[in-house]
Amino acid sequence: MISFFTSHFATLRLEFWALLVGGVANGLIYAMVAIGYTMVYGVLRLINFAHSEIFMSGGFGGLFVLRALVGNSTPSGMSSFVLVIVGIVSGALVGAILAALLERVAYRPLRRRNAPKLAYLISAIGASYFLFNMAGKEFGRYNLAVPQIFNDHPVFTIYGAPVQLYAIIVLIAGLIMLVVLDRIVATTRLGRSIRAVAQDAETASLMGVNIDRTIATTFILGGALGGAAGFLFGLGSGVVFTMGFTPALKAFTAAVLGGIGNLRGAVIGGLLLGLVESFSVAFVNGAYIDVVAFVILVLVLLVRPTGILGERLGRAA
Amino acid sequence: MLQVKDAVVRYGAITALHGISFEVQQGEIVTLLGANGAGKTTTLRMLSGLHAPSGGQILFEGQDVTLTKAHQFSALGISHVPEGRRIFPQMTVEENLEMGAFVRSGGFGDDIEKMYSIFPILKDRRKQMGANLSGGEQQMLAIARALMARPRLLLLDEPSMGLAPMIVETIFKIIGDIRAEGTTVFLVEQNAAQALRLADRGYVMENGRIVFTDTAKNLLHDERVRAVYLGESVEGS
Numbered sequence A: 001m002i003s004f005f006t007s008h009f010a011t012l013r014l015e016f017w018a019l020l021v022g023g024v025a026n027g028l029i030y031a032m033v034a035i036g037y038t039m040v041y042g043v044l045r046l047i048n049f050a051h052s053e054i055f056m057s058g059g060f061g062g063l064f065v066l067r068a069l070v071g072n073s074t075p076s077g078m079s080s081f082v083l084v085i086v087g088i089v090s091g092a093l094v095g096a097i098l099a100a101l102l103e104r105v106a107y108r109p110l111r112r113r114n115a116p117k118l119a120y121l122i123s124a125i126g127a128s129y130f131l132f133n134m135a136g137k138e139f140g141r142y143n144l145a146v147p148q149i150f151n152d153h154p155v156f157t158i159y160g161a162p163v164q165l166y167a168i169i170v171l172i173a174g175l176i177m178l179v180v181l182d183r184i185v186a187t188t189r190l191g192r193s194i195r196a197v198a199q200d201a202e203t204a205s206l207m208g209v210n211i212d213r214t215i216a217t218t219f220i221l222g223g224a225l226g227g228a229a230g231f232l233f234g235l236g237s238g239v240v241f242t243m244g245f246t247p248a249l250k251a252f253t254a255a256v257l258g259g260i261g262n263l264r265g266a267v268i269g270g271l272l273l274g275l276v277e278s279f280s281v282a283f284v285n286g287a288y289i290d291v292v293a294f295v296i297l298v299l300v301l302l303v304r305p306t307g308i309l310g311e312r313l314g315r316a317a
Numbered sequence B: 001m002l003q004v005k006d007a008v009v010r011y012g013a014i015t016a017l018h019g020i021s022f023e024v025q026q027g028e029i030v031t032l033l034g035a036n037g038a039g040k041t042t043t044l045r046m047l048s049g050l051h052a053p054s055g056g057q058i059l060f061e062g063q064d065v066t067l068t069k070a071h072q073f074s075a076l077g078i079s080h081v082p083e084g085r086r087i088f089p090q091m092t093v094e095e096n097l098e099m100g101a102f103v104r105s106g107g108f109g110d111d112i113e114k115m116y117s118i119f120p121i122l123k124d125r126r127k128q129m130g131a132n133l134s135g136g137e138q139q140m141l142a143i144a145r146a147l148m149a150r151p152r153l154l155l156l157d158e159p160s161m162g163l164a165p166m167i168v169e170t171i172f173k174i175i176g177d178i179r180a181e182g183t184t185v186f187l188v189e190q191n192a193a194q195a196l197r198l199a200d201r202g203y204v205m206e207n208g209r210i211v212f213t214d215t216a217k218n219l220l221h222d223e224r225v226r227a228v229y230l231g232e233s234v235e236g237s
Ligand SMILES: Nc1ncnc2c1ncn2[C@@H]1O[C@H](COP(=O)(O)OP(=O)(O)OP(=O)(O)O)[C@@H](O)[C@H]1O
Pocket: B011, B014, B016, B034, B035, B036, B037, B038, B039, B040, B041, B042, B043, B083, B190
């Protein structure tokens, strides 16, 4: 028993920094996706279960744009840098467009008819099935690698643990996008209208806020982050029509963990989940890693049903 | 300024307003009285586009606004102080005031200062969350927020509801001041005595119909009004 623990803690100490970096990088991807869930929940009080396909669409968007640009060349240096940005922007754009379409086709008609919540759920699941099967049919049912746009290598080490260029890209891109979104919601006129609609949509409309437009913009912002996250994920793990399922379910978990409707809660939930998953490989068999997220969800909700930061709807800042 | 002709509002199969007609002249304070469920809130919601009428016509400053959307009214010059105040609970007092000026372009810092001079308590509370205000403070904030849009017509839904008499007194005095500064006021109230003392004219509503109208002074002495809304029996008065 003693030896079991000492040996595991020895591994843990050695791998601590590697697991930390990996956990934060994954956590940022979860956070970017979780934000889409939490923002839509904020303005509509419903979970957009088609968000997983927005994630997937961002993966394919980046993949196809990069394929067209890279061809047979092997980019390096400045062109690698530009291509990474092009990939992220493509993923974000495709995600945003798909999110806007989803809002128009799957949600707005129901809103017009004052449909019950269950109708939205079914509509979202239907849209999700349609989209990923469509992607499977059109783009093939096997994992596609994103063209190699940079030479992944350890850039530096922390206490002996190498940090890969891929992790650095995810960390920087994720942080920038999360901070920008946070500032948009906290300080701009658009952000104020999103918060107002989340707190009291009818009263917001009395102040002159166009509810339809605000809801559409909320989908677009969440879609852009989700699509960009899909690209970053695909860059590391490849792109396939089912790629959205597990990460999005975990991101949803992260959003609930942080307190659904709460922007910063989604970020904290995402990071926490990424870290716990990462460190859990030191304790449990890697095959169980997907279970960890949901065990944590159940445990947290038993203690704090409103999540870590609590449901602070509309108080995005 | 405002003309409503034969307006009908339905909630599904229920008809809440059975073809009501009334008007408000520029510079007036007009009050709409009625018991619980008479249709007063429905009337205001119709006037600010929250519930479109299924019949009739609404003209504001000569313009047909019958089917205008809720979010367009603020820019047209109509502000609505909703029933129950509806302060944004997780915005500060100041952010709530800024929301009131949402459709205005350019600076509105002077307007915020002006609201603080009309409602000094709001200045003390400026950094507090809307949810943490007392009922009276919330009502003042709701009125101030509506004024931030610089409306020409102010719609007020039961501003005295649930407030202590002294605070009601203050709020009614401020409504008088608002009119004195040139804003026309349409005031829904159950507190008939106080509303009629402040108003120029009044309409009395029952079960979704306007049953009579007169000057406020006459209504204050009208036996039907006294019996039903001022809690006096006809014989006893
Ligand atoms: N959303 C709704 N759905 C169905 N019926 C409604 C709805 N809102 C109001 N009503 C009905 O319409 C009628 C008028 O209601 P309204 O709220 O306008 O009355 P009110 O005069 O403002 O009453 P109160 O003094 O209680 O505020 C009532 O019979 C009410 O039950």
